[in-house]
Amino acid sequence: MQNDAEQKPPVPGRRLKILLGLSVALNLAFVGLLAGAFLRHDPVAGRGGPQAYAWPYMAALDREDRRAMFRALRQERKATFPERGSRRAMYDDVVQAMRADPFDAQALQAALDRQAGIGVAFQQSARAAWLELVADMSDAERADYAQGVEEALSRRKKRR
Known part of the structure; x- marks a missing residue:
């Protein structure tokens, strides 16, 4: 055994x-x-969302310009965008305004406006960075870029 x-x-x-x-x-x-x-799928094209209006402009940029734009936007975001805790506090303000008794629609609107203001400020920064990039292009580069935007738009029409 x-x-x-x-x-x-x-x-x-x-x-x-x-x-x-x-x-x-x-x-x-x-x-x-x-x-x-x-x-x-084209990751720049995306579907919907607040940045959807900008996808043909970003898709038409060459890789280096697109990367430079995203780098600049990340730096801008770090400098101006609230930290996670502050963003969370803004959501908490909205939730508290929704639960308030008596309900105050103006307080809810004010909380939503604070959140929206951050998004608008970031979009304005993005537009300014893009405009600077386009303004620095030569006439020929700008014409090629415009052609690229048209091609990006026609690709999207074909997908639908």
């Missing part, structure tokens, strides 16, 4: 190994499908 200490732990069977292999293969296939779906 063998001692319990001398017994070897059971080795996983062939079926378990096959099932694990199939599981890994299915997971990889799923990740591949997700990545393919994401990469198939």
Whole structure:
């Protein structure tokens, strides 16, 4: 009779190994499908959202100009956009205004206006950065860029 200490732990069977292999293969296939779906669409084009109006302008920029724009906007955002805690406090103000008894629509409007003001300020910064970029282009570069905007718009029409 063998001692319990001398017994070897059971080795996983062939079926378990096959099932694990199939599981890994299915997971990889799923990740591949997700990545393919994401990469198939133009990430600049997006769908909806407040920045949707700007996508043809951004899509028509060459990679370097687009990266420079995003870099400048990130820096601007860091300098002017409230920190996470402040943004959270603004949402809390809206929630409190909605729960107030008696309800005060003007207080809710004021809380929403504070939030909207931040978005508007960021959009104005983005427009100013874009305008500066376009103003620095030569006539030929600006004409090529305008052609690129038209092409971006025609690509979008074809998708619909």
